Amino acid sequence: MEYIIKNGFVYCPLNNVDGEKMDICVRDGKIVESVSDSAKVIDASGKIVMPGGVDPHSHIAGAKVNVGRMYRPEDSRRDAEKFKAGRAGSGFSVPSTFMTGYRYAQMGYTTAMEAAMPPLLARHTHEEFHDTPIIDHAAYPLFGNNWFVMEYLKEGDVDACAAYASWLLNATKGYAIKIVNPAGTEAWGWGGNVHGIYDPAPYFDITPAEIIKGLAEVNEKLQLPHSIHLHCNDLGHPGNYETTLASFDVPKNIKANPATGERDTVLYATHVQFHSYGGTTWRDFVSEAPKIADYVNKNDHIVIDVGQITLDETTTMTADGPMEYDLHSLNGLKWANCDVELETGSGVVPFIYSARAPVPAVQWAIGMELFLLIDDPGKVCLTTDSPNAGPFTRYPRVIAWLMSNKYRMNLIEGELHKWAQRKSTIATVDREYTFSEIAQITRSTSAKVLGLSETKGHLGVGADADIAVYNINPETVDPSVDYMAIEEGFSRAAYVLKDGEIVVKDGEVVASPHGRTYWVDTQVDESIYSEVLANVESKFKQYYSVNFANYPVQDDYLPKSAPVKGVML
Numbered sequence: 001m002e003y004i005i006k007n008g009f010v011y012c013p014l015n016n017v018d019g020e021k022m023d024i025c026v027r028d029g030k031i032v033e034s035v036s037d038s039a040k041v042i043d044a045s046g047k048i049v050m051p052g053g054v055d056p057h058s059h060i061a062g063a064k065v066n067v068g069r070m071y072r073p074e075d076s077r078r079d080a081e082k083f084k085a086g087r088a089g090s091g092f093s094v095p096s097t098f099m100t101g102y103r104y105a106q107m108g109y110t111t112a113m114e115a116a117m118p119p120l121l122a123r124h125t126h127e128e129f130h131d132t133p134i135i136d137h138a139a140y141p142l143f144g145n146n147w148f149v150m151e152y153l154k155e156g157d158v159d160a161c162a163a164y165a166s167w168l169l170n171a172t173k174g175y176a177i178k179i180v181n182p183a184g185t186e187a188w189g190w191g192g193n194v195h196g197i198y199d200p201a202p203y204f205d206i207t208p209a210e211i212i213k214g215l216a217e218v219n220e221k222l223q224l225p226h227s228i229h230l231h232c233n234d235l236g237h238p239g240n241y242e243t244t245l246a247s248f249d250v251p252k253n254i255k256a257n258p259a260t261g262e263r264d265t266v267l268y269a270t271h272v273q274f275h276s277y278g279g280t281t282w283r284d285f286v287s288e289a290p291k292i293a294d295y296v297n298k299n300d301h302i303v304i305d306v307g308q309i310t311l312d313e314t315t316t317m318t319a320d321g322p323m324e325y326d327l328h329s330l331n332g333l334k335w336a337n338c339d340v341e342l343e344t345g346s347g348v349v350p351f352i353y354s355a356r357a358p359v360p361a362v363q364w365a366i367g368m369e370l371f372l373l374i375d376d377p378g379k380v381c382l383t384t385d386s387p388n389a390g391p392f393t394r395y396p397r398v399i400a401w402l403m404s405n406k407y408r409m410n411l412i413e414g415e416l417h418k419w420a421q422r423k424s425t426i427a428t429v430d431r432e433y434t435f436s437e438i439a440q441i442t443r444s445t446s447a448k449v450l451g452l453s454e455t456k457g458h459l460g461v462g463a464d465a466d467i468a469v470y471n472i473n474p475e476t477v478d479p480s481v482d483y484m485a486i487e488e489g490f491s492r493a494a495y496v497l498k499d500g501e502i503v504v505k506d507g508e509v510v511a512s513p514h515g516r517t518y519w520v521d522t523q524v525d526e527s528i529y530s531e532v533l534a535n536v537e538s539k540f541k542q543y544y545s546v547n548f549a550n551y552p553v554q555d556d557y558l559p560k561s562a563p564v565k566g567v568m569l
């Protein structure tokens with residue numbers, strides 16, 4: 001099948017195309033130089049054309065997401081829809097699987113990553129991926145509180161830790177090394193937490209700093225496409241910005257493995273909004289986002305995502321078990337908690353980020369400050385840590401806030417609690433994002449940092465034909481003033497193509513093919529690997545509730561398996 005998308009205003013930062021009128025040609029799922037006369041024409045005159053959106057950090061599949069769905073019927077009742085594509089779905093902050101795929105596609109997103117997969121529950125995650133149509137996806141297994149990781153790194157055996165990581169990524173069909181509150185979730189198994197990066201985990205006696213450094217070394221040894229993906233310690237605590245800055249420094253002198261090619265960063269720090277807090281209590285809590293932004297501006301080893309508060313009622317869910325307990329103690333709402341054997345833990349708590357409440361107002365301001373004070377959109381990705389700071393369906397609103405100072409000021413001077421002005425610099429920042437910068441933070445930056453920019457995040461020849469066409473005319477719409485047109489335009493794309501197939505037309509889902517599952521297929525030294533496997537097998541007999549042979553996810557769980565190679569030096 002061939003298509004030609006004619007006359008659109010094309011925004012493709014990776015190829016330095018900034019709003020020029022161009023035709024995009026598509027054949028057999030790829031972007032090509034030219035097509036034959038029989039190609040179907042999609043008229044994009046007066047419309048914006050961008051690569052499909054790439055979400056580097058969201059919670060869309062797996063056990064904790066499903067707990068969120070099951071224990072919040074009120075969230076399901078709030079939002080239900082029958083889609084023309086066939087399935088119905090429900091859930092405002094935690095949509096059901098099919099609805100998740102449909103709604104990402106309606107916004108022009110074609111790739112989304114599940115950012116926290118407990119290895120033991122990988123099977124469940126892949127089962128949900130199977131039922132999440134259209135979007136390409138991958139999952140990041142949790143490594144930061146894993147007993148094997150902590151033991152190997154404590155012994156200083158980075159090679160053995162790399163062999164273990166290689167096995168685990170393969171067994172879980174995982175894509176990246178995710179670290180959540182390193183040492184802290186293990187401490188939560190004993191009812192505690194760690195504070196700062198030099199506070200050791202009980203029994204294992206290893207500090208967060210040692211875990212972050214060791215796993216960053218493992219990451220580069222394995223030549224993984226993505227860097228380590230870090231959720232820092234002390235999430236949500238007033239004064240935590242010092243922990244955040246100290247954590248950013250830990251992998252600073254580790255070099256990105258040149259074999260990974262496109263990536264020059266060694267650290268991806270996630271939902272940094274939750275980690276940019278000053279003060280000592282909620283009473284003297286202030287924004288320290290300017291200090292965090294300044295660090296990102298001055299250092300090239302790091303890319304962050306924001307985790308923007310959307311001022312909604314939502315469902316928080318994370319492997320940061322002790323944090324969820326703190327949150328539940330704070331808001332008194334229902335709390336789910338789980339310990340995952342030798343690997344990790346998790347918690348789920350509903351949360352209401354009210355614009356009229358002081359703390360959420362400042363949290364909103366902090367997220368906006370990060371976006372607006374980090375100079376280079378090549379260092380920041382748009383996320384809401386969906387659903388933690390708000391659901392991914394609010395991305396169009398976040399885009400509109402970023403493109404319009406007036407939209408922000410209406411909120412700041414209107415219903416937003418005065419703390420936002422008093423405890424942050426947000427009211428003094430008048431920067432407005434351009435369409436090209438929006439394309440960066442939603443597409444090219446994320447594709448690049450994930451190591452997927454050969455085929456994702458751009459519209460050059462050879463890229464996957466994942467394309468979004470929006471009903472926004474940059475010649476007549478001034479985002480600064482017409483911010484509602486921006487929010488509406490990015491909410492329901494005029495057309496979305498996924499691998500060269502039309503999946504959305506006029507905002508409606510019209511086809512729902514399976515997306516690919518990316519995972520990393522790494523090779524390690526055979527003798528180290530067999531030694532590590534022997535240790536893993538014996539620990540399985542001793543401690544795990546499942547048999548070693550039943551643990552790995554078998555290949556037929558991945559109908560569109562997309563392995564990415566890495567090789568140990």
Ligand SMILES: [Zn+2]
Nearest residue numbers: 057059115385
């Ligand atoms: Zn997250």
